Amino acid sequence: MTGVAWDVLLVGGASGVGKSRVAGELALAAGAFVVEFDDVVSAVQQITSVEGHPGLHLFDGIVDTAELGVDRVLELQIATARALEPAVVGVVRNRLTVDVPAVVEGDYLTPAAAARAIREGAVVGRSVRAVFLHEDDAVRITANYADREPEGGVQAHRAEVGVRYSRWLVAQARRHGLPVVDCRPWDTLTARIDRAIR
Structure with missing residues (x-):
């Protein structure tokens, strides 16, 4: 074990805010392993069905989320995140x-799941920490998408969903004292981040 103050660090936030990049930097500094929770999401969706786990398949059949209103996409995103909370804890x-040590990062990490993981870690004498990254500027997120996925064109609708989801995560994090x-x-x-989690 290295000298870091945590065994597992959860890094949550909306898509396009830079979680993967900062998780890599934090892991490198700590000698930690990175878990991209998106990989877990893809895996559990592959081995589950709409009938058995409807909350994991809310986006099935939706080719372009931009055809839905921002409110509807946000609703589906939050419901999916809540359905994935047991997987986060697992x-x-x-x-x-x-x-x-490990840094776990992903869009679908909720403050409720993080709070539960922190409590479970404490029971077994291990340190789990969580931090949620916030970006409130859709223009900035749109630019991030353009840098990361230039083939995707201007993704303003997706960025607006991201800002709204980020605000929801902030409210939930404050509710759970994270x-x-x-x-x-x-x-x-x-x-x-280092100051915040200490």
């Missing part, structure tokens, strides 16, 4: 069986 339980860190300025983000 990932953390598994990571706590080894002595290598830290929220603004994504900008980027060059101080890792240091601000």
Whole structure:
């Protein structure tokens, strides 16, 4: 085990705010393993059905979410995230069986799941921390998508969903007493996360 103050660090936030990048930086500094929760989401969706786990398949058959209103996409996103909360806890339980610290990052990490994982970690004498990244500027998220996925064109609708989802995560994080860190300025983000989780 390294000298970091946590065994598992959960990094949540909306799509396009920079979670993967900062998770990689945090993991590198801590000698930690990175778990991309999106991989877990894809795996559980492949082995479940609409009939058995409807909350995991709310976007099935929707080719272009931009055809739906922002409110409807946000509603589906939140419902999917809530349906995935047991999977978040399961990932953390598994990571706590080894002595290598891990950073778990993903859009579908909810503050409720993080709070539960923190409590379970404490019961077994392990340190689980969580932080939620916040970006309130749809223009910034749109630019991030353009940098990351230039073939996708201008994704303003998706970015607006992201801002609304980010605001929901902030409200939920505050409800559960979990830290929220603004994504900008980027060059101080890792240091601000480190302070927030301590």
